[in-house]
Amino acid sequence: MIPAAFDYVRASSAEEAIALLGQHGDEAKLLAGGHSLVPLMKLRLAQPSVLVDIGRVNDLSYVRDAGDHIAIGALTRHMDVENSPVLAEHVPLLAHAASHVGDPQVRHRGTIGGSLAHADPASDLPATTLALGATYVAQGPNGTREIAAADFYQGYLTSALEADELLTEIRVPKMNGAGWSFQKFNRRAQDWAIVGVAAWRRGTESGVGLVNMGSVPVLAAAVSAAIASGADVADAAALAADDADPQADLNASVEYRQHLARVLTGRALSAASA
Template identity: 80%
Template sequence: MIPAAFDYKRAGSAEEAISLVGEYGEDAKFLAGGHSLLPLMKLRLAQPAVLIDIGRLSDLSYIRDAGDHIAIGALTRHMDIEQSPLLGQHVPLLAHAASHVGDPQVRHRGTIGGSIAHADPASDLPATTLALGATYIVQGPTGTREIPAAEFYLGFLESALAADEIVTEIRVPKMNGAGWNFQKFNRRAQDWAIVGVAAWRRGNESGIGLVNMGSTPILAVSVSAAIASGAAIDDAAKLAATDAEPQADLNASIEYRTHLAQVLVRRALTAAS
């Protein structure tokens, strides 16, 4: 539980953070809320030589109405997302999903940008923003670029983010009254989901994000296609794992995980319809 020795640099701005990572290269890691990175360091599974602390970039902590979408600063804590009236009105699925992340301590420290950059398929917010068709704004040494959530997640803990880029903003389309539901199936309240489902539906349109059903967050496009073509929910839900690649672990075999996804997608769509 004692991490290997490391240097610590605190960035005063996004530009400084990017310049610091340019200086230290692959030996450096960004530290935001620290709730994914620090446990790995304590187990010595991660041994970065330098931590670049971006946790105090308070200008990256905001939730703003940007017309057709809500813009969320990457350093916004889960608790602020959970309690945001703006999100509650326009993107209630995201606010609700944030209330299921970890426990209150985690939600007061962890950030949405950190969660997305970590790209953990078992985390709630990557799959939820994926379901909502979010776009991530990332900043690097040459400026900013936009990456659609659907193109962001490349593999286990692997994303389209370059080593010298940071996520600065998450843009989430307003849900405009769509029905929604979030299912998180786990054994203890504070655990990662064994399987989670973030779903919204407006008539034949829907978006369904799956948590912990593969090496990346999964968009259940086959289910949405079935709904779009008028399939009944029970039938559409049977396709829940079609786009997934579930893995086995101590809590779930592949068969059980597949079954859970079907049950939970059915329940989520029923509640959202």
């Protein structure tokens, strides 16, 4: 399968990419690792007329300790998130979740920023960064702005990014020794999760993100509220589907997804509480 024809331009900096987006408007799409976009283009589900390749903007690939949070360049590949010693120490949940994305070949190409900007509720990293209370940095023609992960996902494959904005950095609070667990339920290796749960807990504080439980990644706020008020794991996990509006598809009915969310949240919180 070959994508529909398009014009290809290569940006050598974030500023150049933003200028090119401004020039081409809605017709243009950014190409990073291409592992979400190129498959859609091959299936003709996406037909941008211009691709702006940012894959060579190397200064957007980094993982840095920034005091209270870890700053991750948007073009950092999944493999480099997975293997980052800085993340292993301070945000192990994110490093571990990255190891569940696709397969090694996909992780050699796909980037964290590309995955988040694609805003697929079935992807592992949007829900994980949501659970961790991350903030995303978007750069546009008039400078940068911060967008909370909780405000970023606006609909299926739709983010708060403007057409001339580039996601440049992901800021993830340090976990400071919190317990954590990532639960991914799928039928085949390398597949998207039928339902996934990313959870952390430190005493009465917790965060629970749900993968593939609606048109956007879901924060299970009712679960964390229950934990904060002293509920045990089983009672809190029973509320896991309360904030979600899952869809039925070939893999699962709505009821089955709700069941999986409760069971996986229970497992994740038990592991995170140990």
